[in-house]
Amino acid sequence: MIRLRKLARxxxxxxxxxxxxxxLALFNPVFSARQLRGVVTKVVPxxxxxxxxxxxxxxxxxxxKAGQWARIGVELDGVRHWRSYSLSxxxxxxxxxxxxxxxxxxxxxxxxxxxxxxxxLAPPQGDFVLPEHPRPLLMLTxxxxxxxxxxxIRTLVPHRPDADVVLIHxxxxxxxxxxxxxxxxxxxxxxxxxxxxxYTGERGRxxxxxxxxxxxxxxxxxxxxxxxxxxxxxxxxxxxxxxSEAAAxxxxxxxxxxxxxxxxxxxxxxLVGGAGHDGGLVTFEASDREIEADGNTPLLDVGEDxxxxxxxxxxxxxxxxxxxxxxxxxxxxxxxxxxxxxxxQLIQTCVSAAAGPVNLDI
Amino acid sequence: MTAxxxxxxxxxxxxxxxxxxxxxxxxxxxxxxLVRPPAAAHLSDEQVxxxxxxxxxIKDDILAKRGASDAAYIRRVIKIQRGLELSGRAALxxxxxxxxxxxxTALLSAAKILENMEIGHNILHGxxxxxxDPDIHSTTWEWDFVTPARSWQHTHNxxxxxxxxxxxxxxxxxxxxxxxxxxxxxxxHNLGNxxxxxxxxxxxxxxxxxxxxxxxxxxxxxKSKEALQKDLKALGIKAIKQFTKDYAATPAVAMLTGxxxxxxxxxxxxxxxxxxxxxxxxxxxHFPEGADTFTEEMVEGETRGDWYVRQMIGSANISxxxxxxxxxxxxxxxxxHHLFPDLPSNRYAEVAPKVQEICKRYGLPYTTGPLLKxxxxxxxxVFKLALPGKTKS
Numbered sequence: 001m002i003r004l005r006k007l008a009r010x011x012x013x014x015x016x017x018x019x020x021x022x023x024l025a026l027f028n029p030v031f032s033a034r035q036l037r038g039v040v041t042k043v044v045p046x047x048x049x050x051x052x053x054x055x056x057x058x059x060x061x062x063x064x065k066a067g068q069w070a071r072i073g074v075e076l077d078g079v080r081h082w083r084s085y086s087l088s089x090x091x092x093x094x095x096x097x098x099x100x101x102x103x104x105x106x107x108x109x110x111x112x113x114x115x116x117x118x119x120x121l122a123p124p125q126g127d128f129v130l131p132e133h134p135r136p137l138l139m140l141t142x143x144x145x146x147x148x149x150x151x152x153i154r155t156l157v158p159h160r161p162d163a164d165v166v167l168i169h170x171x172x173x174x175x176x177x178x179x180x181x182x183x184x185x186x187x188x189x190x191x192x193x194x195x196x197x198x199y200t201g202e203r204g205r206x207x208x209x210x211x212x213x214x215x216x217x218x219x220x221x222x223x224x225x226x227x228x229x230x231x232x233x234x235x236x237x238x239x240x241x242x243x244s245e246a247a248a249x250x251x252x253x254x255x256x257x258x259x260x261x262x263x264x265x266x267x268x269x270x271l272v273g274g275a276g277h278d279g280g281l282v283t284f285e286a287s288d289r290e291i292e293a294d295g296n297t298p299l300l301d302v303g304e305d306x307x308x309x310x311x312x313x314x315x316x317x318x319x320x321x322x323x324x325x326x327x328x329x330x331x332x333x334x335x336x337x338x339x340x341x342x343x344x345q346l347i348q349t350c351v352s353a354a355a356g357p358v359n360l361d362i
Numbered sequence: 363m364t365a366x367x368x369x370x371x372x373x374x375x376x377x378x379x380x381x382x383x384x385x386x387x388x389x390x391x392x393x394x395x396l397v398r399p400p401a402a403a404h405l406s407d408e409q410v411x412x413x414x415x416x417x418x419x420i421k422d423d424i425l426a427k428r429g430a431s432d433a434a435y436i437r438r439v440i441k442i443q444r445g446l447e448l449s450g451r452a453a454l455x456x457x458x459x460x461x462x463x464x465x466x467t468a469l470l471s472a473a474k475i476l477e478n479m480e481i482g483h484n485i486l487h488g489x490x491x492x493x494x495d496p497d498i499h500s501t502t503w504e505w506d507f508v509t510p511a512r513s514w515q516h517t518h519n520x521x522x523x524x525x526x527x528x529x530x531x532x533x534x535x536x537x538x539x540x541x542x543x544x545x546x547x548x549x550x551h552n553l554g555n556x557x558x559x560x561x562x563x564x565x566x567x568x569x570x571x572x573x574x575x576x577x578x579x580x581x582x583x584x585k586s587k588e589a590l591q592k593d594l595k596a597l598g599i600k601a602i603k604q605f606t607k608d609y610a611a612t613p614a615v616a617m618l619t620g621x622x623x624x625x626x627x628x629x630x631x632x633x634x635x636x637x638x639x640x641x642x643x644x645x646x647x648h649f650p651e652g653a654d655t656f657t658e659e660m661v662e663g664e665t666r667g668d669w670y671v672r673q674m675i676g677s678a679n680i681s682x683x684x685x686x687x688x689x690x691x692x693x694x695x696x697x698x699h700h701l702f703p704d705l706p707s708n709r710y711a712e713v714a715p716k717v718q719e720i721c722k723r724y725g726l727p728y729t730t731g732p733l734l735k736x737x738x739x740x741x742x743x744v745f746k747l748a749l750p751g752k753t754k755s
Binding site for chain 2: 013017022026032075078079317318319320321
């Protein structure tokens with residue numbers, strides 16, 4: 001491997017300014033260490049609007065831990081879009097993502113992906129992972145929040161006789177419930193795994209307002225390390241219950257539930273963009289500066305006025321010298337009025353203003 | 363003429379706001395410059411504003427259509443270019459055989475031309491940034507040309523495209539080497555104009571590399587010593603790599619078949635062919651008869667519409683086949699390129715008739731002609747301006 005790398009470096013003499021892999025890509029498009037790619041090996045429909053996409057990652061991928069997520073890049077009409085998806089495959093196996101059709105990118109992934117397609121990848125990451133030491137576990141999931149937990153269950157339940165896992169999964173109907181069959185089979189096969197399906201279509205929203213509701217479904221929930229993944233409201237409810245229990249039982253004794261025992265995975269942590277000309281707080285992350293900006297001042301000026309070394313050029317949107325990576329939030333193109341923004345996107349700061357809070361990687 | 367200029371001057375001072383920045387994020391959509399160029403002097407402020415809106419609409423139309431087919435286009439061109447490069451170099455490795463030498467040199471010349479013009483120039487303009495592909499992006503691309511991409515982007519994208527043909531601002535007018543406009547004062551050394559240009563053509567990439575160092579700015583104290591040293595270092599590293607690839611590594615491998623010398627001649631020829639071609643195309647962009655130059659007064663208070671006008675009447679196109687357009691990197695659509703420098707080059711041909719129609723309707727010149735005529739015209743200027751005096755008709 002080392003010799004191969006030396007050989008590649010030597011070959012660069014002949015291929016500069018390109019790398020040898022750029023020439024080899026003529027023969028195999030996945031041959032790139034600079035851009036991590038994966039080839040789709042299998043696509044399995046799960047429900048009417050979700051599917052699991054299995055892929056074989058190229059060089060540069062690192063094996064995922066159960067519960068982690070990865071950024072997946074897909075091209076839509078020539079434009080690369082990146083989204084984060086939880087990996088649903090068990091640790092130790094080739095990765096797979098389970099995607100629900102909720103937007104343009106996920107829609108294309110669910111409906112148009114076929115074996116042989118190339119996905120762009122970023123290595124897996126995330127702290128929503130199994131505890132280091134065996135403990136009784138409680139999993140609370142709703143909707144597509146089951147995906148990272150599914151990876152944990154698949155990793156743990158069939159392989160660890162000492163595992164003790166309770167899953168409470170909320171979905172609208174049995175038809176909407178991803179992995180429904182596999183979960184029931186696992187529960188039949190392994191007595192140390194119990195699953196409760198909660199259908200909101202029949203029983204209404206899962207009620208976390210009091211400890212009693214949860215106690216009915218899982219009497220020993222206070223003794224379990226809990227993992228929750230689902231929509232914002234679902235997680236807020238769970239968090240509220242755990243903290244109120246902790247407060248109430250603080251004096252009661254050592255066996256009280258503790259909010260530390262609840263580990264949460266949120267799907268959507270991006271900033272909510274304010275619409276129109278409102279502007280917002282601009283955070284220059286690497287420079288560690290925060291500046292309140294109006295909706296009409298180019299971010300370049302905002303940065304420069306604050307003394308930040310912003311790359312700049314023509315200051316009128318033609319030369320692309322000022323491109324700066326967006327970390328979060330939305331910007332408004334001062335030329336067209338279009339509001340746009342995706343984490344990682346390079347934006348022209350000279351013609352972009354803040355549309356709500358904005359984080360820049362500079 | 364003078365009367366019109368004065369009127370504008372008065373009007374413009376009354377319009378300009380109190381704390382206006384020298385270059386706002388976007389140019390004003392109404393108002394007027396201190397002086398409007400003679401070729402556009404007949405247009406009212408409102409007409410120029412309307413012209414600006416029409417050109418904005420043309421751009422918006424392309425932006426709305428831009429998509430998967432454009433992405434496929436640039437990837438296809440890159441693939442073809444790499445294929446040509448690989449086969450050209452492979453053939454040169456057997457350069458002792460005359461047919462292999464001719465084939466190899468021709469393929470490598472074509473590869474280098476495509477790489478510099480349709481691929482490198484246009485990617486470095488940010489024309490393909492919208493794809494968000496880090497491998498085809500203005501911030502990551504490096505090209506098969508001696509000058510480092512980042513240095514060139516500064517003098518070209520930022521300075522030349524912003525100050526197109528403004529004498530004293532746009533050094534591309536003659537590259538500090540040639541007298542290319544009657545408003546540039548004549549000095550005795552300008553007698554060598556044709557000679558300098560003839561020498562420049564086959565070594566064009568080195569000329570541009572030196573030009574991008576902005577030595578004149580350094581001498582005038584406008585560029586710091588540190589900045590110059592940084593640029594020199596970047597150029598040194600790039601030049602060594604380029605030199606090694608073409609004049610050492612390729613001939614060294616070819617020595618295995620006893621074709622070392624022939625391979626060296628092949629790469630030298632390919633670079634010279636590319637240089638002569640690039641030089642010819644680029645000189646056709648702003649120097650043929652009909653392309654105007656401007657004074658600094660004409661950009662003072664320039665509106666969005668006026669900026670478009672300056673780009674159009676300061677540039678010249680080359681007419682010809684689709685193949686010719688691709689080999690010029692679509693710089694044969696110089697006018698469209700200067701209007702919309704970051705639109706993908708494959709869209710310029712579609713935009714051109716609309717731009718030409720606008721020029722006609724507003725009574726503005728739209729300079730175009732076949733390659734030989736435009737090359738002849740710019741060379742005529744090189745000869746004429748070797749002598750003192752203005753040549754503007």
